[in-house]
Amino acid sequence: MGKITFRIYKDRAFKIAVCTLSMLSLIPLFLIIIQVILKGASAINWHFFTHLPLPPGEPGGGILNALLGTFMLIIIAVILSLPLGVLTGILLSEIDNKFTASLRILVNLLQGIPSIVIGILAYIWIVVPLRHFSAFSGGVALGLMMLPMIIKSVEETMKLIPLSLKEASFALGVNYTRTILKVILPAAAGGMASGIIIGISRIAGETAPLLFTAFGNPFLNLNPLKPVDSLPLLIFNYAMSPYAGWQRIAWGASLVLVGFVFLLNVVVKTLAERWKIKF
Amino acid sequence: MENKILEIKNFYAGFGKKWILRNINLAIYKNKVTAVMGPSGCGKTTLVRCINRLHEISPQAVYKGDILLDEKSIFSVQPVKLRRKVGMVFQRPNPFPAMNIYDNVISGYILNGIKLSRREKDRIVEESLKRAYLWKEVKNELFKKGTFLSGGQQQRLCIARALAVEPEILLMDEPASALDPTATLKIEELIQGLKKKYTIIIVTHNMQQAARISDYTAFLMLGELVEYDETNRMFTRPSKKVTEDYITGRFG
Ligand SMILES: Nc1ncnc2c1ncn2[C@@H]1O[C@H](COP(=O)(O)OP(=O)(O)OP(=O)(O)O)[C@@H](O)[C@H]1O
Ligand SMILES: [Mg+2]
Numbered sequence: 001m002g003k004i005t006f007r008i009y010k011d012r013a014f015k016i017a018v019c020t021l022s023m024l025s026l027i028p029l030f031l032i033i034i035q036v037i038l039k040g041a042s043a044i045n046w047h048f049f050t051h052l053p054l055p056p057g058e059p060g061g062g063i064l065n066a067l068l069g070t071f072m073l074i075i076i077a078v079i080l081s082l083p084l085g086v087l088t089g090i091l092l093s094e095i096d097n098k099f100t101a102s103l104r105i106l107v108n109l110l111q112g113i114p115s116i117v118i119g120i121l122a123y124i125w126i127v128v129p130l131r132h133f134s135a136f137s138g139g140v141a142l143g144l145m146m147l148p149m150i151i152k153s154v155e156e157t158m159k160l161i162p163l164s165l166k167e168a169s170f171a172l173g174v175n176y177t178r179t180i181l182k183v184i185l186p187a188a189a190g191g192m193a194s195g196i197i198i199g200i201s202r203i204a205g206e207t208a209p210l211l212f213t214a215f216g217n218p219f220l221n222l223n224p225l226k227p228v229d230s231l232p233l234l235i236f237n238y239a240m241s242p243y244a245g246w247q248r249i250a251w252g253a254s255l256v257l258v259g260f261v262f263l264l265n266v267v268v269k270t271l272a273e274r275w276k277i278k279f
Numbered sequence: 280m281e282n283k284i285l286e287i288k289n290f291y292a293g294f295g296k297k298w299i300l301r302n303i304n305l306a307i308y309k310n311k312v313t314a315v316m317g318p319s320g321c322g323k324t325t326l327v328r329c330i331n332r333l334h335e336i337s338p339q340a341v342y343k344g345d346i347l348l349d350e351k352s353i354f355s356v357q358p359v360k361l362r363r364k365v366g367m368v369f370q371r372p373n374p375f376p377a378m379n380i381y382d383n384v385i386s387g388y389i390l391n392g393i394k395l396s397r398r399e400k401d402r403i404v405e406e407s408l409k410r411a412y413l414w415k416e417v418k419n420e421l422f423k424k425g426t427f428l429s430g431g432q433q434q435r436l437c438i439a440r441a442l443a444v445e446p447e448i449l450l451m452d453e454p455a456s457a458l459d460p461t462a463t464l465k466i467e468e469l470i471q472g473l474k475k476k477y478t479i480i481i482v483t484h485n486m487q488q489a490a491r492i493s494d495y496t497a498f499l500m501l502g503e504l505v506e507y508d509e510t511n512r513m514f515t516r517p518s519k520k521v522t523e524d525y526i527t528g529r530f531g
Contacts (some may be wrong), residue, residue, distance in 0.1 A: 130289070172444060
């Protein structure tokens with residue numbers, strides 16, 4: 001009897017320890033969010049989203065340039081990495097040989113390369129030959145960062161699709177290409193979309209690879225061959241300035257960025273619920 | 280005798296260096312139900328998967344010998360074309376999860392890029408579902424996902440899908456093994472109706488089932504065809520001792 005009581009207590013103690021420790025790990029997270037909200041909320045209003053930053057000393061000013069720049073960079077990155085990533089992911093999930101094994105290692109390597117190095121590569125490959133900083137070069141850098149994430153999420157989602165589905169399609173006389181495109185890909189679409197959105201939420205906050213590619217731009221620019229601003233670049237530049245007004249804008253931009261990433265994660269959750277496919 | 284539709288000749292199949300099926304000789308007759316039975320692992324699934332050339336998609340799959348469909352070797356036609364003549368229903372129901380019931384039924388056309396008019400589609404869907412005894416249960420929810428159906432309904436949906444493309448032969452690999460007795464009975468009933476139009480080869484573990492629904496029975500053991508005969512004769516006067524032992528439940 002005594003032994004069992006002891007076990008029950010031990011069990012309870014363990015549960016309490018686990019709960020406390022996980023609470024502890026949440027504290028910094030809460031502190032960050034509270035800090036960002038406290039400092040950033042006061043900067044945010046309609047004006048903040050629709051206007052360009054102002055010179056130091058002038059009150060007000062917004063982040064329109066950085067918002068549009070970030071969207072542009074994300075769009076360029078997705079356009080470049082999505083087709084390549086999906087095709088490579090399909091290849092890796094479908095074919096097992098020495099070539100795909102080495103490809104997989106390369107993809108892992110690419111994922112491990114520090115983002116600043118990717119930025120330098122984009123600088124050498126694109127900025128130097130074109131002779132100026134540009135949204136395009138920034139998009140390439142971010143696309144390179146997204147590529148391995150997309151490849152992996154596609155590969156893993158495709159591998160989860162049961163073989164029986166492919167056989168069902170073959171048994172109806174459907175050829176290989178159509179089976180992949182019309183049976184396996186649609187069945188994997190939900191998982192792949194989640195992977196891509198999570199990839200976007202990761203690159204949205206990247207700063208280092210943009211320092212010498214997209215470069216930053218206090219003015220509105222929609223030309224992909226000219227420099228653009230982005231939220232993290234704007235935060236980086238304005239937070240380091242000595243002007244209180246600019247620092248306030250940096251906090252506001254931080255809140256917007258955190259909110260955007262949070263929103264993407266909510267979207268992924270709902271997508272996963274809605275597109276959940278039973279096999 | 281009856282019309283031969285399929286003839287398996289000196290056929291071997293296996294994986295890597297190991298033959299799972301050895302020297303199979305068998306003729307399948309048109310508009311009959313042929314049951315393939317035998318103990319687990321004897322190669323029943325492998326045999327039916329050879330008939331629509333699904334066997335060869337497994338890595339390491341090997342085969343030799345020949346199978347003739349309408350007196351022509353199936354290995355001389357493209358698998359894609361063969362499989363439109365030889366449909367298959369799998370052991371576990373596998374409707375397409377991204378498609379609704381309606382599209383699942385005509386998936387053989389959709390996936391092959393064959394365009395149909397709305398009226399043709401409607402007709403094929405209704406006819407196939409009726410033949411698969413599923414129409415009454417789903418006619419009001421044709422546009423729901425097929426995966427919301429029960430297991431037995433899903434299996435009948437898979438049968439409808441196979442019938443929709445009008446195959447000559449229908450292969451069924453233990454189609455009722457994942458189903459309860461009521462659903463099983465439905466499927467057995469439906470098979471009786473189907474044989475007017477199709478030739479059916481059905482794998483089954485269950486001897487009563489083979490006796491109930493089939494005209495011919497093939498008895499496989501350890502990859503060899505032990506006995507092949509009319510079902511009536513096989514179950515009343517088996518010519519081999521092993522067959523008798525198996526049928527009377529002395530092993531297996
Ligand atoms: N992909 C494969 N690679 C290697 N061996 C396999 C493969 N598939 C099946 N086998 C082997 O082939 C043999 C026959 O398998 P098969 O599935 O044809 O048996 P079965 O008669 O259908 O059995 P059951 O009644 O259990 O379904 C088994 O010994 C199995 O281990
Ligand atoms: Mg089997």
